[in-house]
Amino acid sequence: MDILLAEFAPDTVLPWQVIVARLCLAILFGGVLGFERELTDRPAGLRTHMLVCLASAIFAIVAVEIVSMPEFSDEQVRADPIRLVEAITSGVAFLAAGFIIFKRGHVRGVTTGAGMWLAASIGLAAGLGLWLIAGLGCLLGAIVLAVLRRLEMKLDLKEPDE
Numbered sequence: 001m002d003i004l005l006a007e008f009a010p011d012t013v014l015p016w017q018v019i020v021a022r023l024c025l026a027i028l029f030g031g032v033l034g035f036e037r038e039l040t041d042r043p044a045g046l047r048t049h050m051l052v053c054l055a056s057a058i059f060a061i062v063a064v065e066i067v068s069m070p071e072f073s074d075e076q077v078r079a080d081p082i083r084l085v086e087a088i089t090s091g092v093a094f095l096a097a098g099f100i101i102f103k104r105g106h107v108r109g110v111t112t113g114a115g116m117w118l119a120a121s122i123g124l125a126a127g128l129g130l131w132l133i134a135g136l137g138c139l140l141g142a143i144v145l146a147v148l149r150r151l152e153m154k155l156d157l158k159e160p161d162e
Contacts, residue, residue, distance in 0.1 A: 013068040018129070019061055026057035026126035029138040030119045036145040037115055043099055044112045052095070052116050053123035056088050060127025085124065092120040115145065 012019065030053025031046060038045035063084045096113030118141045125134035 012065055014061065014064060022061060022126050022129060023054060023057055025131070025134065026053045026123045029053055029122045029126060029134055032138050032142050033115050033119050033122070033145065036142060036149075037112060040149065042112045043109065044096075044116055049115060049119040052092060053119040053126070056092070056120040056123025057127030059084060059088055060124045064128065088120050088124055089117075092117050111145070115141070 014022075027050050030050040033053075034044070034046035034049030037049065063081060096116040099109035099112045099116070101108050118137065122134050122137045122141070125131075125137060
């Protein structure tokens, strides 16, 4: 019974409070980006961006924890944090590409795909505890999505439904 209890005891390098904060803030940051997409009735909205951001944060936290696990302390096991970034980037790029469609001579969904990619990078930063990067990325992404969309409409650069 002790072995079973020990298996589920929080045995992480990061304190559980830090893990909770990182995951919650990743959800919040993803929600900011997804909210704008939701307002403009885009296919990947609030929940999608929140989930992409959360998943990226979880991957980042798991990577931080893996490098400190005794099972991986052998000299033959090498941790390369860049692989984490590459895996998230390629995985989310594949998912985001599914939102890009070509219909009647027009390409649609590129901004939605880019927003999901941004959510993944913000989640990765939040998961690694890089709060300044995550917060600034969220703020700047929200500005680009919301403010520049209004500017495009005013300057008549885009049709209202795109």
